Amino acid sequence: MKTSPFKSLLKATFFIAACTLSTWATAHTGFDGQAHPSFFTGFAHPVFGLDHLAAMVAVGVWGALTARRAGAELLWGPLGFANMLLVGAMLGLQGVELPAVEPMIAASLLVLGLLVVSRLRLPGVAAALLVGCFALFHGLAHGLGLAGSASAFQTLAGMLTATVFLHSAGLGMGWALRSANIWVSRAAGVGVAGFGSVLLLQLV
Numbered sequence: 001m002k003t004s005p006f007k008s009l010l011k012a013t014f015f016i017a018a019c020t021l022s023t024w025a026t027a028h029t030g031f032d033g034q035a036h037p038s039f040f041t042g043f044a045h046p047v048f049g050l051d052h053l054a055a056m057v058a059v060g061v062w063g064a065l066t067a068r069r070a071g072a073e074l075l076w077g078p079l080g081f082a083n084m085l086l087v088g089a090m091l092g093l094q095g096v097e098l099p100a101v102e103p104m105i106a107a108s109l110l111v112l113g114l115l116v117v118s119r120l121r122l123p124g125v126a127a128a129l130l131v132g133c134f135a136l137f138h139g140l141a142h143g144l145g146l147a148g149s150a151s152a153f154q155t156l157a158g159m160l161t162a163t164v165f166l167h168s169a170g171l172g173m174g175w176a177l178r179s180a181n182i183w184v185s186r187a188a189g190v191g192v193a194g195f196g197s198v199l200l201l202q203l204v
Helices: 005-024 039-048 050-066 072-093 101-118 124-146 152-177 182-203
Strands: none
Touching (some): 039 050, 039 152, 050 182, 101 182, 152 182
16 A cells, blocks of 8 residues: 555655754764763664764665665665664774764765665665764764763663664655655655755854
């Protein structure tokens, strides 16, 4: 049973609106300033840090839009992102710093939005490596903010749980958009790419 164009448009509009809310704020990168990080703050961070939310959902949407069929092919992007997010977080906990963390997080939104717009299909490993490169910077920002915290690992567990949840939401949204007019998914991608562009301009 196909999703009606109206319902698909509502879903895409909600997604774009959620992303646009963050254009009034600078890039949200880490846990700095949180007095009591925990599993629950870790879970909430990607959900309410809308730059992270948009990136994680977009990974799932892109994976679902470009998969030839339901199955393992859907999971390359989400698995690549989640695993490299963890690698980046662990590096951050060890005090490893890389240049341009905030610009790379903003650039990830621009690139992921364009991938959703174009529905570019890449081999599974290439898709995982591409999104994983950006996820490394998302994770690094989290890890640096948690360095020295006694509850760092509980907080990271919450963050990874939220990441899986957001990837799953993106996969579901993307699968629904497969049966909608192609311009609906393109509008969602433009929203994410535009959000990333605004964040990049704020960092110039």
